[in-house]
Amino acid sequence: MDLAFEIGVAASLALDACTVTLALAVALGGLARRQVFRLVWHFALFQAMMPVLGWSAARLFETWISAWDHWLALGLLAAVGGKMVIDGFGKDQASVSASDPTRGWSLVVLSMATSIDALAVGLSIGLVDQQIWRPAILIGFVTAAMALGAAVFGSRLRMASARRAGILGGLILIVLGCRILVEHLSGS
Numbered sequence: 001m002d003l004a005f006e007i008g009v010a011a012s013l014a015l016d017a018c019t020v021t022l023a024l025a026v027a028l029g030g031l032a033r034r035q036v037f038r039l040v041w042h043f044a045l046f047q048a049m050m051p052v053l054g055w056s057a058a059r060l061f062e063t064w065i066s067a068w069d070h071w072l073a074l075g076l077l078a079a080v081g082g083k084m085v086i087d088g089f090g091k092d093q094a095s096v097s098a099s100d101p102t103r104g105w106s107l108v109v110l111s112m113a114t115s116i117d118a119l120a121v122g123l124s125i126g127l128v129d130q131q132i133w134r135p136a137i138l139i140g141f142v143t144a145a146m147a148l149g150a151a152v153f154g155s156r157l158r159m160a161s162a163r164r165a166g167i168l169g170g171l172i173l174i175v176l177g178c179r180i181l182v183e184h185l186s187g188s
Contacts, residue, residue, distance in 0.1 A: 007138065007142065009135065010135070010139040010142035011142055013047060013118050013121060013142075014043075014139070014143040015146070016113075016117065016180075017047060017111075017146070018150040019150070019172065019176055020173060021040075021043065021150040021154065022151075022154040023173060025153070025155045025157070026154045026157050027170070028100075030155040030156075031102070031151050031155045035151075036148065036155075038107060039151060040144050042107050042108070042110075043147045044141070044144035045140065046112060046114070046118075047139050047140055047143040048118075048136045048137060048139055049136075050115040050118035050119040051121050051122030051132055051135060051139060053119060053122060054119040054121065054124075054125075054126065055123065055136075056122075058124075069116045069117070070116075070180050070181045070185070071181065072116060074177035074181045078173070078177045081170040081172070081176075082170065082174065083099075083106075085171060085174075086170075113177070116180075118139060122136070
């Protein structure tokens with residue numbers, strides 16, 4: 001693979017993490033530096049690790065993983081997005097801001113959900129006997145840069161109500177999961 005193609009793949013894989021970061025920044029009314037660091041670090045790390053895992057398992061599990069990856073992504077994004085929507089309809093604003101999706105299992109789930117397509121890319125690279133290290137590192141760096149940009153941009157946007165923003169962010173995650181499913185089922 002040539003460098004331009006690898007950058008294009010890296011950017012397309014980073015779009016999910018970028019979208020989630022933007023949605024969270026808007027939903028939370030901005031992100032603190034620690035939250036930005038956690039999001040950027042985890043998304044970049046998972047995006048770089050998943051192709052390596054996929055590449056490693058290419059010969060053994062390709063058919064099995066490609067049969068369910070889109071469903072897993074939908075389930076994970078719908079669960080986190082659904083929780084954000086439910087929290088947005090909560091009675092008081094304190095309950096919306098009490099749970100921080102940039103910490104703990106929520107962050108791990110978001111990181112996994114946004115990097116499942118990178119696992120599939122790693123599988124593909126492994127099946128055509130290409131090396132994985134340069135693409136994986138490039139995917140991680142491009143994801144970090146795009147997620148950082150989304151965090152900064154999203155933090156500057158101000159919504160009138162954090163509850164509405166939480167609902168919007170949750171709906172965006174659910175739509176993202178549905179898009180992954182539709183793209184997979186349609187063969188795009």
